[in-house]
Amino acid sequence: VADEDTVKRYFAKFEERFFQTCEKELLKINTFYSEKLAEAQRRFATLQNELQSSLDAQRESTPPGLRKRKTVFHLSQEERCNTHNIKDLKLAFSEFYLSLILLQNYQNLNFTGFRKILKKHDKILDTSRGADWRVVHVEVAPFYTCKKITQLISETEALVTTELEGGDRQRAMKRLRVPPLGAAQPALAWTTFRVGLYCGFFIILAISFILTGVVLMRLENIWPMVRIYRGGFLLIQFIFLLGINTYGWRQAGVNHVLIFEINPRNNLSHQHLFEIAGFLGVLWCLSILSCLYSEYIHISMQINPLILYGFMILFLINPIKTCYYKSRFWLLKLLFRVFTAPFHRVEFADFWLADQLNSLVVVLMDLEYLICFYIFELQWSNSKGLLHESKDSGDHVCHSYSYGLRAIIQCLPAWFRFIQCLRRYRDTKRAFPHLVNAGKYSTTFFVVTFAALYATHREQGHTDADMFFYLLIVFSTISSLYTLIWDLRMDWGLFDSGAGENTFLREEIVYPHKVECSHTHAHVYTHTYKHLILPHQAYYYCAILEDVILRFAWTIQISLTTMTKLNSSGDIVATVLAPLEVFRRFVWNFFRLENEHLNNCGEFRAVRDISVAPLNADDQTLLEQMMDQEDGVRNRSGKKTWKRSHSLSLRRPLLSSSQLKKDTKVLIEDTDDDAF
Incomplete structure (x- = not known):
């Protein structure tokens, strides 16, 4: 003593x-x-x-x-x-x-x-x-x-x-006026009510059409109808999961409002996204039920998908200032920038949306199938037009690569990212990471090309089909490994050599987990803190495992389509894997924005960099090159340890430090001052 x-x-x-x-x-x-x-x-x-x-x-x-x-x-x-x-x-x-x-x-x-x-x-x-x-x-x-x-x-x-x-x-x-910063503000009571109402209706209607489909269509060819409605479901799933993303970012303090450069005074919350997803989900279920009961309600089956997707398009482009007008036109502007990527500077929101399109490629292919099916295969005189395919055409026109357009559609999202990377290289003159990233997306072109050649030559009974099959396997493996490494190392910033106790991760992680633990302070007194918030590495390890599995899920599809004689095996696997790919992107979004948020914290960036007379791209590139020189204003090329204890994060300062790669500041282009 x-x-x-x-x-x-x-x-x-x-x-x-x-x-x-x-x-x-x-x-x-x-x-x-x-x-x-x-x-x-x-x-x-x-x-x-x-x-x-x-x-x-x-x-x-x-x-x-x-x-x-x-x-x-x-x-x-x-x-x-x-x-x-x-x-x-x-x-x-x-x-x-x-x-x-x-x-x-x-x-x-x-x-x-x-x-x-x-x-x-x-x-x-x-x-x-x-x-x-x-x-x-x-x-x-x-x-x-x-x-x-x-x-x-x-x-x-x-x-x-x-x-x-x-x-x-x-x-x-x-x-x-600035809204209260921090966690999301409580949604309006009517918004919360509508979210619950739509979700309840969606669950009941989904159960109804599943049971109806099982009973009424055992002997029918349902795949035209599945392909037509599959894309709508994937969009609804994406919007709902994006709502969960938004909720998670707000709870963890990831400043997605700054990252996407949207108006902090007026933007959609997770409740609004849930409401949109629930409303569209109810319409989607009603449209399917209307198809299934078309004989009883005297509405032609083939009219229902056109009404559904026509309404979705009108909802998006509606010029009336209601139904989230600013958010819808912010999205339209972003889509326009994605499609015209080579002609202007690429911002974070531009290439983020293009990445989402890479996971929604099935939506684009199903849209192409819908247009082709209604033009070439649909028998308008048949009351069950969506459940019957012409024996003459079958799948040989719209659901095949025989006329080339399907392969082009499949390459479009990768092409958008590929050309964005080239544009970023032109603006920054940095081969790494932009040209290396462009190489990643170029592997998709080879995969799609050899998949189309293999499918076409196999249907026609050519002897060289096996050669294209082996090339498909090789390039699919290369593409999956390439994208997997880029996901984990570049997009998520994991496997950092200075990760410390966060083995295989990075020094700082922001997604927390509540646990009960005891903590002895200064060896003098002991206190028990209930629900102490600690970083939880298990989330990250599970995300890594999930990304590895789903990046190589194509092996299941190839195995089943080549080893089984079931004609619909490809459709079955594609219908299962497409929602899983949307889920993979949902997980990817969490860690991609976390990495970008930490970069912003390292640069002490808490608001958008607005300039009334911004530098042009060439002048900004020259200025950044001067800053990278050893005798420049400051050498930003070498690795630095940025202290984040003073970060102006919207939630809380980040307390640790990490070695960050150089992150260029973004100049806001011409935007409406009230835009989303």
């Missing part, structure tokens, strides 16, 4: 280490706050100058004494540019205001943290030295006493109100 002097010396030594740690953290907080405040002041001055220049140019281009024109069709080119600049300035000020609110939250969060930990110190050690230290050090610290951030917020509000919104403060604050 230690004597009283030994215990006192131990406590004194512990307190000395404790307050040294507090001083070190206080210094880092003060330094970071000062840097961000200086950056905000510089940014505010720049925005003021840009606003003044735009307003001066607007006044010079407007003849005195003339009534202001509201139409844009008769504006000159100069006037259009001025209007465009004002629109960009509104967006830039709204993002700048968001950064000020985040910095103000940083002040409050750190002061609260010091107050609570020092209060806990005094309670445990039965002393008041923690409170005294807070008064002497924290309450006079620059990060707490400085009121310049509040002044900047007030000046920004006044400037936007008077100069950009014509004195309308209510309109200005609607543009600037």
